[in-house]
Amino acid sequence: MVISASPVPFAEPVFVTRPIVPPMEEFVRELESVWRSGWFANGGAQHRTLEDALRNTLGARHLSLFNNGTIALTVACRALRLSGEVITTPFTFPATPHVLSWNNITPVFADIDPVTMTIDPTRIGELVTERTTGILGVHVYGMACDVDGIQKIAEEYGLRVLYDGAHSFGTEVDGRPVAQFGDATMFSFHATKLFHSAEGGALAVSDPLLKNRIDLLKNFGIKNENEVVMPGINGKMNEIQAALGLVVLRHVDAEREARGRLAKVYDERLGSLEGVSVFSLPGHVRSSMQYYVIRVDEKVAPVGRDRLYEKLREFNVFSRRYFHPLCSSLNCYRSHPSASPQNLPVANRIAGEVLALPFFGALGVEGANRVSDMIHHIFQNP
Numbered sequence: 001m002v003i004s005a006s007p008v009p010f011a012e013p014v015f016v017t018r019p020i021v022p023p024m025e026e027f028v029r030e031l032e033s034v035w036r037s038g039w040f041a042n043g044g045a046q047h048r049t050l051e052d053a054l055r056n057t058l059g060a061r062h063l064s065l066f067n068n069g070t071i072a073l074t075v076a077c078r079a080l081r082l083s084g085e086v087i088t089t090p091f092t093f094p095a096t097p098h099v100l101s102w103n104n105i106t107p108v109f110a111d112i113d114p115v116t117m118t119i120d121p122t123r124i125g126e127l128v129t130e131r132t133t134g135i136l137g138v139h140v141y142g143m144a145c146d147v148d149g150i151q152k153i154a155e156e157y158g159l160r161v162l163y164d165g166a167h168s169f170g171t172e173v174d175g176r177p178v179a180q181f182g183d184a185t186m187f188s189f190h191a192t193k194l195f196h197s198a199e200g201g202a203l204a205v206s207d208p209l210l211k212n213r214i215d216l217l218k219n220f221g222i223k224n225e226n227e228v229v230m231p232g233i234n235g236k237m238n239e240i241q242a243a244l245g246l247v248v249l250r251h252v253d254a255e256r257e258a259r260g261r262l263a264k265v266y267d268e269r270l271g272s273l274e275g276v277s278v279f280s281l282p283g284h285v286r287s288s289m290q291y292y293v294i295r296v297d298e299k300v301a302p303v304g305r306d307r308l309y310e311k312l313r314e315f316n317v318f319s320r321r322y323f324h325p326l327c328s329s330l331n332c333y334r335s336h337p338s339a340s341p342q343n344l345p346v347a348n349r350i351a352g353e354v355l356a357l358p359f360f361g362a363l364g365v366e367g368a369n370r371v372s373d374m375i376h377h378i379f380q381n382p
């Protein structure tokens with residue numbers, strides 16, 4: 001399609017995501033019951049109801065709510081007794097390796113798969129040492145890790161498997177929810193995520209003893225009035241967060257469907273652009289629809305990724321280069337031998353290609369078409 005006239009910029013800045021904003025009356029109704037109870041924290045009625053609802057929605061055997069995803073992941077490392085070194089991916093949000101650091105664990109970086117952009121299980125074995133205790137995989141954008149490949153290598157070396165599923169609310173592999181794989185999966189309910197409670201998080205596990213340990217760890221290790229059985233932290237979700245979560249949860253399916261319509265527009269409009277690849281999920285994976293990301297190959301496309309990112313800003317479109325910079329290039333991690341670019345050629349290449357586009361229901365099909373027009377225009381007028 002040839003678009004000659006320059007597209008009209010958006011009147012207001014358009015970001016990659018916009019939280020589900022439910023009708024305020026729905027939230028006020030939940031708050032009224034919080035006010036009547038006078039119970040604001042420590043596992044009240046809202047917390048119990050949300051924990052049950054999310055356990056069902058996420059298909060988890062056991063679920064524990066948290067005040068945010070980072071604390072949930074931090075507690076998971078303790079609960080699984082991870083120590084020494086944990087093998088993880090550089091292609092993630094900095095919280096992933098930071099959580100290991102906060103547990104005095106060295107993050108060891110393995111390269112990613114060029115298609116799924118998640119940790120490549122075939123690169124894990126060569127990084128295992130006698131200090132390695134676990135694997136921390138990250139489900140990226142909505143795609144899932146190679147959960148079977150990771151499980152196999154974990155069993156071979158006797159390692160624990162932990163997943164950062166911050167992007168994967170509703171992601172399924174062969175019809176199975178991601179919450180059912182590995183020893184524990186973290187979910188984030190930050191406002192930028194598909195499902196949110198302003199801030200919040202959860203851990204999904206299959207082992208009931210692990211669930212008990214997690215619940216102690218997130219509440220100072222307090223077992224009862226007389227016993228404090230371990231050095232815990234405060235990871236509890238409060239009643240206001242849980243009330244918001246209950247309201248937002250009613251709108252998640254509609255939001256995911258709306259995002260599905262946008263993905264179709266982008267796939268059709270951008271998939272044929274020279275040097276652009278749209279992300280097509282393998283047939284056995286259902287996406288959470290967290291982000292819509294294109295890859296720009298600057299050797300083929302008329303503009304590189306960074307130029308496209310800059311030019312889109314002129315149209316009031318604030319795309320994001322997730323995940324740039326790579327965690328392995330951060331000052332706090334770059335000195336580890338596994339962080340060298342020679343060890344991570346795929347991750348380093350892909351970090352220079354990816355661009356997340358505006359992807360939220362309120363953008364509408366018309367909005368996605370406008371963004372597509374802008375990208376076509378930029379490609380024709382590089």
Ligand SMILES: *Cc1c(COP(=O)(O)O)cnc(C)c1O
Pocket residue numbers: 068069070071092093095096138164166167188189190199200201
């Ligand atoms: C958002 C995010 C986190 C952090 O979750 P919070 O709830 O904000 O603490 C961790 N990992 C990834 C991949 C994320 O996208």
